[in-house]
Amino acid sequence: MSQYPRDYRGRFAPSPTGPLHFGSLVAAVGSYLQARHQQGQWLVRMEDLDRPRCVKGADSQILKTLERYGMVWDGEVMYQSQRDTAYNIALEQLEAMNACYPCACSRSEIAAIARPGSEGPIYPGTCRKGLAEGKKVNAIRTRLDDAVISFHDLLQGEITQYLFRDLGDFVIRRADSLFAYQLAVVVDDAEQGITEVVRGSDLLESTPRQIWLQQKLGYHTPTYLHLPIAVNAAGEKLSKQTFATAIDDQEPRPQLIKALNFLGQQVPGDAADSTLDDLWQWAIQHWSLAKLPATRQIPAADEQDSSILPPINN
Structure with missing residues (x-):
């Protein structure tokens, strides 16, 4: 130190x-x-x-x-x-407050129906109300609702993002069971x-x-x-x-x-x-x-x- x-x-x-x-x-x-x-x-x-x-x-x-x-x-x-235990605790917190949900959609299924966004297809919320019969969990996504986030960056200035509109519910645990960067960081x-x-x-x-x-x-x-x-x-x-x-x-x-x-x-x-x-x-x-x-x-x-x-x- x-x-x-x-x-x-x-x-x-x-x-x-x-x-x-x-x-x-x-x-x-x-x-x-x-x-x-x-x-x-x-x-x-x-x-x-x-x-x-x-x-x-x-x-x-x-x-x-x-x-x-x-x-x-x-x-x-x-x-x-080495941090999966800590990430899983955070995921359980989000699940307890209904701030995330399981998603069964594949990338090709999303691309076929989603509108384009700055970081790829914007997830349309297909699985928000539950998985379709016979579908298996593919990932865990956030439930954004009408979230709007604004912050001041010390160099880039004022930044505002309408999360659901601009990005859609984003992945916090991937289809390969690895935790996503956004949650881990x-x-x-x-x-x-x-x-x-x-x-x-x-x-x-x-x-x-x-x-x-x-x-x-x-x-x-x-x-x-x-x-x-x-x-x-x-x-x-x-x-x-x-x-x-x-x-x-x-x-x-x-x-x-x-x-x-x-x-x-x-x-x-x-x-x-x-x-x-x-x-x-x-x-x-x-x-x-x-x-x-x-x-x-x-x-x-x-x-x-x-x-x-x-x-x-x-």
Whole structure:
């Protein structure tokens, strides 16, 4: 454990599906600096909920990369794959208050009758009044009714979502019996006492669903800060699926400087020439939310180009 007080608790929650790339480094650096600038704690959680997608040894590789980049976390690393008991308790709470229900619909059945939404077909509520005769449970879904969630994101501003209209009742336990991300992340943030969630803007649209679950389960709602994500020339988020290059573990300073510049924290020449420890000291001292680009995504250009600069805020 470090010397930092417990008032602020942030976290970095990578999925161990491969090594860290520049996009994940940006999220790690942003969440780390937001915590350390406030003399707060920074936790690491492995979101290995989706076991089939996880790569053996990727978690150790990620932790080693964080260490080599000078990012030291507080406490034990939490693994979602070890948390089924906690998720099941939360599910039972939701069942007891009639806030969820079993669903027998397959993806093809939903796609055939549902209208399109921002994240795929919007579930029309077919199983809300019970399963049709002969049907077997395929998943567990929330019962949203007319829920409207609004929140203020520290960078992206005011966000409002009409959950049932815009998304439909969403899955909290999947057809393969694995718990869904939306439920797991809410339970984990509550148990770890996370006061602020700093992550990429690709998860901005998930936040209202998580706030709805927090409200139903009686959890505290943290503040949120969704950073711009790095995208490739095709406008796709850097990820394993888009063949993002793994960051260099041997010489972290160039990629760290690139991440700081990406986040609007322009590194002066004297800091750029300093040691890794001194670079972190400068970054923690000078971290400024006002300098963050108020946008959801920024082209990463050449992933090896350390001179990338974000657009200037107007």
